[in-house]
Amino acid sequence: MTGAIAVAGPKVSPWLTFGARRLGRFVVSLWVLVTMAFLMIQLIPGDPVRSALGLTAPIELVNARRAALGLDHPLWQQYLDYFGGLFRGDFGTSMLTGQPVGDVISDRLPATLQLALPAFVLVIGLAIPIGLTFAVLTRGGRHRGAELGFTSTTVLFAAIPEFLVAVALVAFFAVQLGWFPVAGHDGAGSLVLPIIALALGPTSTLSRIVRVEALSVLGNDFVRTARAKRLPARLVYLRHALPNALTATLTLGGMMLTTLVAGTVLVENVFAWPGLGSTISQSILQKDYPLVQGIVLVYGIGVLLVNLIVDLLLAVLDPRSTIREN
Incomplete structure (x- = not known):
């Protein structure tokens, strides 16, 4: 047989x-x-x-x-x-001016990136250490006052729309104190207020998420084991807790970048910033549909690319995710 x-x-x-x-x-x-x-x-x-x-x-x-x-x-x-x-890189032609849409986008995109990318770096650079610090301070129900103050402040800042933050910043720091330009694209000083207006809300939201994720990680067995071995607190938090809390943080951080790009539409109009956000607002009012079409397409491609990059980064940080999906 x-x-x-x-x-x-x-x-x-x-x-x-x-x-x-x-x-x-x-x-x-x-x-x-x-x-x-x-x-x-x-x-x-x-x-x-x-x-x-x-x-x-x-x-x-x-x-x-x-x-x-x-x-x-x-x-x-x-x-x-x-x-x-x-x-071929041809996004069409403006209905009003006859100018190629691709030329308009290439002229205005760098100005938008000048706001969106530094704002994103600021969000990640502040939200992760702030969230981790308050997770360490408030773990196990300690320091209730610090927890209440952190939660109340971040909820308040996250709830304020970007354009209201922008108007308040202009009124206080530009008009009243005269520390920064009121509007326009003129030197490094003109970047400060728009970037803060874009970053304040996402930083508040992401820092809360980092704190919740870090609290969950700090309660795991491997963190307790690291403490039992009397490892320095710096190693416990940075080597064991932080990498495991970054998975959800990166996922939401990528989503934050897309909201930052969308937020530039409002912030650029407040500061008369010559980027894609102010351009698309003018194009909608002028009914220049091919230009609106091209800018929407660029925004959409940016969102898709960010999501793809985040997925790949998560796979690098957590290789088990590739196995789970297969």
Whole structure:
């Protein structure tokens, strides 16, 4: 009696499977984002070109602008042209000025990043040590007053909208004290108030989350074992507690970056900052839909990239996550 011998196939690396899944999710999400951005103009009631140029614009100008934008083609052809243009780095053309949208974005994006990236670094750089410090101070129900003060302050700051924080900062530090410029993009001093306005709320929210995660970690057996070995407190907190609390912190930190980018729309308008946030507000008011479309697409791609990077960082910090998903 002969039995069949099962031959095991080559073992696929969990990292490879995890990376392929994340990349596939990114590609699908990107396709959905591009499709929704394309449909923005198609779903606008009436003629978007006429709406942008005004009712008094000559019909010849309207028809010429429609032809330049490709809106006189069938829908399927417009969709393929839009995809093909994006692969070539072509985001379309402004309805009002005829300027390439990609040029406007490349001019304004650096100014937005000048606010969003330092604000994100400030959030992470403050929230993690603040949250960990108050977790250590208040673990086991100690220092109730410190816990109440920390919770009340962070809840209050997290609840205030960015534009109200920005207005308050301008009124006090710029108008009353004269320490910083009221508005505009003029030197390093003009960065301070917008960055604080963007970072204050997310720092408060994330520091609370870090404290809760750190309290959970400090109650685990491996932390008690480290203390029983009489390791220095610095090693217990930084080597054992902090890395295990960073998993949820990184996940939410990536989400915070997306909210920071969205917050630039309001903050840039308060400070007359020449970035994408103020540009998209002006474009909506002027009904320059291709420019709105291009900026929304850039914001969306940024969010997808941040989520992908966070997923990969979490896999590096916690390799077990790749195995659990497989």
